[in-house]
Amino acid sequence: QGLRRTLARRTQPVRDALDRTIGAPMEERVKAVLDALENENGLFVIVQDIYPTETMRYAHLVFPAAQWGEMNLTSMNGERRLRLYEKFMDPPGEAQPDWKIMAMMANTLKKLYEAEGNSAMAQRFSGFDWETDEDVFIDSQNGNGDYKGVTYDMLRELGTNGVQLPVVKIEGGKPVGTVRTNADGKFGTPDGKARFIPAPWPGYPEIVQKLIDDPRYPYWVNNGRFNRVWQTMYDDTRKAFGMERLPLPLIEVNPQDAEKEGLQNGDLVELFNPYGTVTGIVQIVDSMRPGHLFMMFEHTKGWLNSITTPYVDPATNIPWYKGTRAGLRKVGRIADIADNLTFASYLEFG
Template sequence: PPAPTPGSIYNGGPPVNVDKFLIGGKGKFYWVIANDPYLSTPNNQIFRKRIHERTTKLTKALGESGEAATIQDRIDAILKALYNDPDALFMVVQDIYMTETARDAHLILPAAGWGEANDTSINCNSRLLRLYEKFMDPPGEAKPDWEIFKLVGEEIAKLYRAAKQNDVAAKFEFGKNWKTDEDVFLAGAQEFKDNQVSEEDEATLEAENYKGVTYAFLKQKGQEGIRTPVRRDPKTKNLVGTLRRYTSKFGTADGKFKWYATDDWEGYPAEVAKYLEGTKAKEYPFWVTTGRIQHLWQSTYHDRHLPEREIANPLPYAEINPDDAKKLNIKSGDLIEIYNEEGNAIYMAYVTDAVKPGTIFMVMYHWRGTSNSLVSGYTDPKTTIPWYKGTRANIRKVGNPPAFIQLTASTIQQNKFS
């Protein structure tokens, strides 16, 4: 649908919601790169079951067709199964570990991790661009992401050229000149505007503009790095970072700040409103908010393999106010089930006044459970931001603290807020 908000970044409305697209039985090929949607996707329990169902249909069909004698025979069998069953799905996972999602994949593309390839990153807080140099080779057949993209693109281009569709083939030869990590880095810089502008005109540049920066330059800078957008000073011709943005003007046509009001409140989305009406308001009395924790990074793809992290965080936990815990006869360390109409999850209770009565906080990602199983699939149509923190649920106690939790995990409240 069109986005009426004047400040919307989407002209003509947001892009396709991939999750709902796939759940709805659309698409034949799903390529997951450096992500674990079986943990991170909203409405996770539904999404996980649906993708498993679709990929299993293809797996089963391939098993019934017998063992392929050649790679081409396998390709033909896959295409036949995909066309015979409109709901079948071929899934590829490209990652550094075997994630939950990878267990249902038909093809695994092992990728190089940090330190196994030269890498650049821009810090989101200070826009600091730095180079992280390779110090070891990737294991086995693992390759840097850019090299995987290049190889796949080249194979697709060959097929289009064989079909005399040279114009389409050219689109997939984006990496034909890539030989090194730096080649990719420099090619990316060509997507930015000319950055030879004065300090007063830095507002006209893209936030990540690093045109003119090379690996040699970044090596010289070391950990100091350089803040984007990077300018080439018109007078000195030197590359200069931007400490603070918009000190002279804003990046608008007249250089002035533009303020857009929000659209009128239209009420809660149906997926959330259902919990606020009638008997459901009593059935699911707790507001649920979710988030990351300092001890576990993102979807725990790496931290779960670190013994000190695993034994200190053996289960995902949920913070419950002492007043609510007392009413439900729940103590810190108890196993609880948190549930609503979207899904459920088994968590460890952590009693703390860090949350208000009537609210629970759930750790978002853990290999033994994800709060996203309880989150609806609603995504704001104007911003495409999912409602990770807007749902309601109920709680039931399912058991006392397991012995392994008591041995390694602390449930002592660290801070008191009331």
């Protein structure tokens, strides 16, 4: 909600400027927008996506983007395996691949700055003269030596197996990858040795220690992804089946804690602490330790961030998402939810 409010507030001056200058010459409209940006703390938002999103509601300019299957692209997974994914259909309407949209913008700005005689700014937008998606791939090799010399044709020959980076050489027209890095025991340091840097634990942050010491908040609330949904559910929310399958975030509870709290699978519970509350659906699992809860972080109907403390790591400025505690109280039970969801363990096989 805070992000929505900020976006609405920061984008409104630009929207007002555009509304005031409807029908005016383009130069006047641009001047009004620039004035809103400079003098009214306005924010000009450009969104590039394949369908309407939450952020698009606040956008002043929208570019329709192509997606997977509508363009050639390369991707690498956590195994360092680089693959080529080839286009098999055209993008709809005026949609274009991301690289082409960026190139069009950069080249247009370059020409405008050149026309003004501003060579310094024009230079900042040089180098976007790509003609194909492979041009972008080859260009990216200048900043990443892990796949230097690799071409689309080479990746086509490798098929879905791809090649594991870094590529150590091209042999017979085929890239030779690296199955396991540092297998020779040498690392990228002057003496070839790995560096292990001990870091003393400073203890719990004061703000978290207060929660630990308060008996009202007996549970650590861990969190992460659930494989039933993707990322922050930005795509799942568009599908009725996805939301019916998981109408609220799941909160995993140890059997001992469930018995103590009088909980069953499908019960609705509220987690609370001084920073907020969040409601979710109980799933009893023996994979959690007593005193520990696990909830999905990304559900649009209930965010872990509602009970995250304001503490941020001083070295990285990252919030301590996995370092919060909360109390738990049973809210009730909705039969339609409890009776139509599965609570079978996903950790058991066979």
